[in-house]
Amino acid sequence: xxxxxxxxxxxxxxxxxxxxxxxxxxxxxxxxxxxxxxxxxxxxxxxxxxxxxxxxxxxxxxxxxxxxxxxxxxxxxxxxxxxxxxxxxxxxxxxxxxxxxxxxxxxxxxxxxxxxxxxxxxxxxxxxxxxxxxxxxxxxxxxxxxxxxxxxxxxxxxxxxxxxxxxxxxxxxxxxxxxxxxxxxxxxxx
Numbered sequence: 001x002x003x004x005x006x007x008x009x010x011x012x013x014x015x016x017x018x019x020x021x022x023x024x025x026x027x028x029x030x031x032x033x034x035x036x037x038x039x040x041x042x043x044x045x046x047x048x049x050x051x052x053x054x055x056x057x058x059x060x061x062x063x064x065x066x067x068x069x070x071x072x073x074x075x076x077x078x079x080x081x082x083x084x085x086x087x088x089x090x091x092x093x094x095x096x097x098x099x100x101x102x103x104x105x106x107x108x109x110x111x112x113x114x115x116x117x118x119x120x121x122x123x124x125x126x127x128x129x130x131x132x133x134x135x136x137x138x139x140x141x142x143x144x145x146x147x148x149x150x151x152x153x154x155x156x157x158x159x160x161x162x163x164x165x166x167x168x169x170x171x172x173x174x175x176x177x178x179x180x181x182x183x184x185x186x187x188x189x190x
Contacts, residue, residue, distance in 0.1 A: 005034025005128040006116065007066065008167060009059035012133040012147065026063035027163065029114035030070070034128050036150050036174075036185045042070060043132060043148065044182055051143035062134055067113045074112070118163045127154050129170050132178075148181050150174040 011024040030039070046069055050056040055065075116122075122129075131149040149172045156170035174181050 002032045003034040003038075003128070004032075004123065004126045005030045005039060005130060006122050006126050006163070007039065007063070007130040007132060008118070008163075009062045009066070009132045009134060011059055012135050024059045025118050026059040027116040027118045028063050028067055029116050029123065029126075031112045034126070036128065036181075037187065039128070039130060040148070040150070040178070040181050040186050042066070043146070043178060045069070047143075047146055047178060054143075056134065056143070059134060062132065063115065067115070070113065116163070120163065122163050122166050129156055129167060131167065146178045147176060148174070148178050150181065150185065 007028045007030060009026045009028070033039070043066070046062070046066055047056075049069070050062070050065065056062065129149075129151040133147040133149075135144040135146075137144055149170075151170040152173045155173070156166045174185060
């Protein structure tokens with residue numbers, strides 16, 4: 001069974017209450033593995049990569065990177081050496097050959113995510129909402145902290161109305177730095 005979620009990437013508002021780019025929101029629907037342990041680990045890995053490469057550029061880029069990294073992580077499922085397929089790991093374009101997909105009803109790496117219009121509403125079957133607050137800063141400055149909000153399990157209105165209202169009315173089980181969320185909500189494997 002899928003654990004659906006919505007992730008909203010936003011530009012953090014400055015202490016004076018103003019953002020350098022008001023209303024900068026990018027929202028992503030994730031069909032599977034939307035529980036906090038998985039999402040928070042993926043966000044931490046993404047932030048580590050963006051910090052190391054100085055590639056953080058705001059909500060739209062962060063959302064696109066989240067989707068790309070998640071899809072990239074499932075592409076390996078199709079590089080398993082099946083003689084029916086001609087996918088070569090050295091030739092990623094082989095993934096785009098429809099003949100290599102004939103055995104699949106719906107390849108996971110082509111599905112599983114959606115870029116959402118925040119004004120359109122949420123699907124209504126999500127189990128978690130997340131807000132990832134990105135700092136207002138020059139991308140070439142030293143990396144800074146991401147703040148995350150994690151809803152309680154299904155602790156928000158479930159309807160196909162304006163997304164903003166669902167995020168406003170959600171009950172948040174965590175709100176703070178990503179590093180603290182990892183410590184508090186992600187159990188380390190034994």
